[in-house]
Amino acid sequence: MRITIVQMTSDELLPRIPLPLAETSAEALEWPRLSEHIASLASSPVGRAWVLALTPSADLAWIEREHQRTAEVRAFLTQGRSFDFHGLFDPTALLDQSRIEGAALGGLEVFSLLHIIERVAAWRNLTLPGANSSGAPSFAGLIAKDGIADLSTPLAEHDFAPLLRQLRGKIAPDGSLEDDASPELRRIRRAIERQHRAIEEGLRRAARRLREEGSTQSSTDDLITIRGERFVIPVKAEFKRKIPGVIHGSSSSGATVFVEPLETIEQNNELVRLLDEEQAEVRRILAAMTRSIGESALAIHLGACILAEAESHFARARFANELNCTRPTFSSADEDRVPRLRGGLIAAKIGSQDDESKPQLALTNARHPLLELRMKTEARESHVEPKVPVPLTIILPHETKQLIVSGPNTGGKTVSLKTLGLVALMAQTGIPVPAEEAHLPLVTAVYADIGDAQSIERNLSSFSAHIVNLDRIARQATPSSLVLLDELGSATDPEEGAALAVAVAERFLSLGAWSAITTHLTSLKVYAANHAGVLNAAVGFDHETLTPTYQLRLGVPGASAGLNIAQRLGLDTAIIAAARAQMSTQTADLGEFLDQLHAQLAAATTERESLQQREREVAREKMRLDLEGRAEQKARTKELEIKLNALIDDFAAQLKETAKGIGDKALAKKLTRDSELTIARARREFAEQFKSTIVAHNTGADKTEAAAQPIAPKDIQPGDLVKLKSLSRQAKVERIIDARNFDVSIGSMKMRASLDDIAEVEHVKSPTPLEAARRRGGITIATAVEPDYVPSEINVIGRTADEAHDEVERFLDRAFLAGLPRIRIVHGTGMGILRRTLRDYLRNHPHVTAVTEPPHNQGGQGATEVELRQ
Numbered sequence: 001m002r003i004t005i006v007q008m009t010s011d012e013l014l015p016r017i018p019l020p021l022a023e024t025s026a027e028a029l030e031w032p033r034l035s036e037h038i039a040s041l042a043s044s045p046v047g048r049a050w051v052l053a054l055t056p057s058a059d060l061a062w063i064e065r066e067h068q069r070t071a072e073v074r075a076f077l078t079q080g081r082s083f084d085f086h087g088l089f090d091p092t093a094l095l096d097q098s099r100i101e102g103a104a105l106g107g108l109e110v111f112s113l114l115h116i117i118e119r120v121a122a123w124r125n126l127t128l129p130g131a132n133s134s135g136a137p138s139f140a141g142l143i144a145k146d147g148i149a150d151l152s153t154p155l156a157e158h159d160f161a162p163l164l165r166q167l168r169g170k171i172a173p174d175g176s177l178e179d180d181a182s183p184e185l186r187r188i189r190r191a192i193e194r195q196h197r198a199i200e201e202g203l204r205r206a207a208r209r210l211r212e213e214g215s216t217q218s219s220t221d222d223l224i225t226i227r228g229e230r231f232v233i234p235v236k237a238e239f240k241r242k243i244p245g246v247i248h249g250s251s252s253s254g255a256t257v258f259v260e261p262l263e264t265i266e267q268n269n270e271l272v273r274l275l276d277e278e279q280a281e282v283r284r285i286l287a288a289m290t291r292s293i294g295e296s297a298l299a300i301h302l303g304a305c306i307l308a309e310a311e312s313h314f315a316r317a318r319f320a321n322e323l324n325c326t327r328p329t330f331s332s333a334d335e336d337r338v339p340r341l342r343g344g345l346i347a348a349k350i351g352s353q354d355d356e357s358k359p360q361l362a363l364t365n366a367r368h369p370l371l372e373l374r375m376k377t378e379a380r381e382s383h384v385e386p387k388v389p390v391p392l393t394i395i396l397p398h399e400t401k402q403l404i405v406s407g408p409n410t411g412g413k414t415v416s417l418k419t420l421g422l423v424a425l426m427a428q429t430g431i432p433v434p435a436e437e438a439h440l441p442l443v444t445a446v447y448a449d450i451g452d453a454q455s456i457e458r459n460l461s462s463f464s465a466h467i468v469n470l471d472r473i474a475r476q477a478t479p480s481s482l483v484l485l486d487e488l489g490s491a492t493d494p495e496e497g498a499a500l501a502v503a504v505a506e507r508f509l510s511l512g513a514w515s516a517i518t519t520h521l522t523s524l525k526v527y528a529a530n531h532a533g534v535l536n537a538a539v540g541f542d543h544e545t546l547t548p549t550y551q552l553r554l555g556v557p558g559a560s561a562g563l564n565i566a567q568r569l570g571l572d573t574a575i576i577a578a579a580r581a582q583m584s585t586q587t588a589d590l591g592e593f594l595d596q597l598h599a600q601l602a603a604a605t606t607e608r609e610s611l612q613q614r615e616r617e618v619a620r621e622k623m624r625l626d627l628e629g630r631a632e633q634k635a636r637t638k639e640l641e642i643k644l645n646a647l648i649d650d651f652a653a654q655l656k657e658t659a660k661g662i663g664d665k666a667l668a669k670k671l672t673r674d675s676e677l678t679i680a681r682a683r684r685e686f687a688e689q690f691k692s693t694i695v696a697h698n699t700g701a702d703k704t705e706a707a708a709q710p711i712a713p714k715d716i717q718p719g720d721l722v723k724l725k726s727l728s729r730q731a732k733v734e735r736i737i738d739a740r741n742f743d744v745s746i747g748s749m750k751m752r753a754s755l756d757d758i759a760e761v762e763h764v765k766s767p768t769p770l771e772a773a774r775r776r777g778g779i780t781i782a783t784a785v786e787p788d789y790v791p792s793e794i795n796v797i798g799r800t801a802d803e804a805h806d807e808v809e810r811f812l813d814r815a816f817l818a819g820l821p822r823i824r825i826v827h828g829t830g831m832g833i834l835r836r837t838l839r840d841y842l843r844n845h846p847h848v849t850a851v852t853e854p855p856h857n858q859g860g861q862g863a864t865e866v867e868l869r870q
Contacts, residue, residue: 028421029446050309063429073317325432326438328432399532723760734750
């Protein structure tokens with residue numbers, strides 16, 4: 001959201017909330033307390049005011065923009081960086097004064113505005129790409145479209161550097177002007193200093209003379225003081241007629257009068273004149289500063305508005321880091337569907353959920369922010385490690401929009417409601433939420449009926465107050481509302497309250513509103529089990545310790561455990577026993593069934609966690625065994641390969657000894673050569689079979705299958721490096737004879753190698769001759785045409801033989817330096833003289849490997865194709 005100011009007002013320093021919620025139930029959900037805490041993380045009044053004025057919005061674009069900006073600031077703070085917002089205030093009134101013709105702001109007022117201008121300029125340099133010319137770390141690298149960049153872009157057209165040069169270094173923190181504020185002010189103040197010294201010297205001479213005569217109050221010091229901006233000498237009252245001069249008053253006792261001697265009157269007059277000049281120059285300078293500020297008033301006010309919003313994002317980011325919050329996501333409005341009523345069991349309802357349908361409301365490990373902040377504060381005061389509230393997880397299946405929460409008193413049902421409501425408000429205000437994950441519907445109102453709404457002034461009982469509130473909510477709620485009802489149907493006859501509670505729940509379900517309801521009523525638990533779009537949930541209770549666990553378990557109702565809670569709180573055991581005897585068999589059986597159900601769920605959860613732990617341990621052990629087995633197999637394979645190579649080497653040595661024993665040297669030489677080739681072939685074949693066996697063993701394939709065969713080398717090109725199986729050495733490919741045979745070289749030795757003898761290929765990218773020459777260094781090569789733009793064809797039709805020879809020679813050199821593989825020369829047919837001359841020249845050229853005539857349809861005798869050496 002870009003800020004455009006036509007007329008400066010203080011309202012511009014507060015957020016403009018598009019599509020505010022119809023109702024937020026802020027007091028019931030304790031939103032003001034949370035807002036106050038976040039505002040306390042801002043350091044300036046305008047930043048705090050911005051945070052306090054934030055309210056939830058139903059405008060998804062605005063919400064996403066707020067979260068984006070806060071996310072960018074969190075990233076900025078995570079890097080250990082910060083920005084100083086201290087000293088910011090609402091400058092509207094001062095800026096309005098600065099725009100009045102001939103106005104002059106006070107020194108302190110100009111100094112305070114200078115601080116704002118400096119902060120705005122610093123923010124501009126920090127956030128806008130290219131605005132920071134100092135080389136200091138920039139914030140611009142972290143920002144994205146619609147984030148801080150969008151907020152700060154209006155500052156791009158305002159350069160505050162000239163204004164800062166005019167104001168900086170000229171005003172002291174106390175508001176007084178420095179001597180360097182102007183050359184005239186410096187001159188006047190130097191003159192004032194000289195005049196002070198002259199007056200002091202004259203007065204000291206007069207005071208010394210009077211002291212020697214005994215006319216002054218002090219017999220040891222030459223006292224000089226100031227009365228009415230005039231330098232005077234304190235004189236005893238009885239001697240006032242003896243001293244020519246002007247009396248400027250007396251002490252309270254009348255014993256001393258303050259006399260200005262005649263010889264310093266003119267000097268004092270000159271001093272007063274200089275002081276008047278100083279004040280006039282100060283006012284002139286302040287008026288000039290005020291005029292310059294007034295000319296930039298709109299830009300300064302714009303910057304102040306941007307800084308106010310920016311600081312609100314810094315406060316939100318600090319809060320998010322403090323509670324390890326996350327950025328929420330939202331489901332679009334067209335995903336909302338009104339569920340239909342039908343019967344069914346809990347298990348069937350949950351099990352029939354489409355796994356591919358994403359829940360529209362999903363909170364994972366959410367915490368109540370105020371509760372967590374309180375725990376942190378208490379831990380800090382007690383100097384202990386802080387605890388965190390038991391996290392709350394609510395995941396409503398697709399097409400489920402109503403949650404019925406039951407369970408024991410003090411078990412956390414109301415906290416669950418408040419957590420859900422407060423998280424919804426935070427998310428739609430652009431504040432990250434304290435949860436691991438949060439996916440929420442976009443609501444247009446949050447209605448909450450929580451706590452005792454009794455009103456003596458309005459003559460309403462607790463039940464009456466709840467009914468009035470329920471009626472209002474039922475009339476105003478829409479399918480995009482979030483309704484939170486605490487203890488629905490309580491504070492009246494249980495049977496009538498239960499019927500009323502079911503009817504109210506059905507009303508909100510048919511309406512399609514999002515709703516969460518806490519209850520102790522069995523009728524509501526049964527209603528949730530028998531209606532589509534409704535989910536039961538229970539807060540946990542530990543029956544061994546008789547204490548709540550505060551964990552929310554979805555899919556099952558909870559027992560109220562009122563008698564157990566009363567027993568834990570110390571109620572007389574006789575009363576507890578009498579109460580249990582009064583319970584009906586059906587109620588007792590239902591309570592016992594729910595207790596057993598929760599115990600079984602707890603046991604299943606424990607068993608599932610144990611199985612998951614065992615699966616992780618088995619996976620780790622399997623990985624360890626695999627690694628050990630591979631290492632052992634590798635060692636055994638290496639050992640076997642060494643032994644087999646040793647056997648082949650022994651066999652080769654025996655063949656050589658046998659050849660040496662043959663008398664016929666020619667025969668011995670032939671036998672030695674043949675035996676070496678045989679041994680090399682055997683070694684190669686053995687290596688291939690050995691590798692096939694190893695691959696088959698590792699993959700489980702038969703060694704005759706393709707999967708067990710070593711991968712044959714492919715795409716061999718001249719210049720590539722290949723490893724020869726027969727020699728176990730690396731060679732360079734010089735030329736490709738055909739698909740399976742190659743000319744290779746090892747140093748100065750050249751030979752022919754087949755594809756079967758090549759084990760590995762290392763592809764080498766051959767540099768162009770121009771690149772090679774440049775890499776060697778010491779050589780500077782410049783071409784008239786850039787190598788990237790050298791054409792592959794030249795036309796010399798109409799040239800003489802000599803002219804064509806010169807052009808082709810230059811073209812050939814450029815093409816070779818550019819690394820072109822082939823070129824085409826168009827010379828025409830004519831008498832054939834030009835064709836023969838050029839082809840004879842090309843066949844003997846060192847850069848050319850082949851000269852060919854293209855097919856008839858590609859030019860025939862009228863063109864020549866040339867293959868260049870690479």
